[in-house]
Amino acid sequence: MMDDVPPEIPTYHQVMAAEKRAAIIGAATGLFLRSGYAGTSLAKIATTAGVSKATLFKQFPTKAALFDAIVTDYWRPQHESDHDQPPTGDLTVGLETVGRRYVALLTRPGMADLFRIVIAEAPRFPELGQTHFRLGKMPFFDSVRRYLEAEKDAGNVDLTDASLAATQFLGMIADFVFWPRMLLLDYSPSDGAMDGAVIEAARTMKARYATT
Known part of the structure; x- marks a missing residue:
């Protein structure tokens, strides 16, 4: 050995x-x-x-290479276990797991600033938005979509478009946790309130898509 x-x-x-x-x-x-x-x-x-x-x-x-690194760093999971897909069988637990990971990313110090840079500069430098989407948002979105497809393959959810379902779930969380920060600089919901948003989003998804 x-x-x-x-x-x-x-x-x-x-x-x-x-x-x-x-x-x-x-x-x-x-x-x-x-x-x-x-x-x-x-x-x-x-x-x-x-x-x-x-x-x-x-x-x-180049500045482009530096911006790529910034996006990659900000969207990198904080823990190695965050790369793991939740096991199938309990949709609520699985969605709460990925939802809390999403909150951790969106509330990371500097994430709101990164979004402001992209929003401000995208009209002149559309590649910044493309980089942010390709290296940041899309990998996490794909992980949620794959999880929902795994639940579908296991017979636990009834959905025809996993991408749409992932958009719905992440949107419910981001609309409370993140997007108000773009306009309200002092917006700071409590940890309990943000966790409540994740729980309610998971319950809503279960009510809409669970087979039992």
């Missing part, structure tokens, strides 16, 4: 690179929000992040 392989310990250089990457992404997000995508240069981002231009260019040779 082979011994368990211990996890790799990051080296000093790996830790420093990760810290610089986080500083670059944080600086870029703030500058994009204040000055716009077009009005922010990579040189200004490097200065604000406290890194050399060579360091920035090594990690992100």
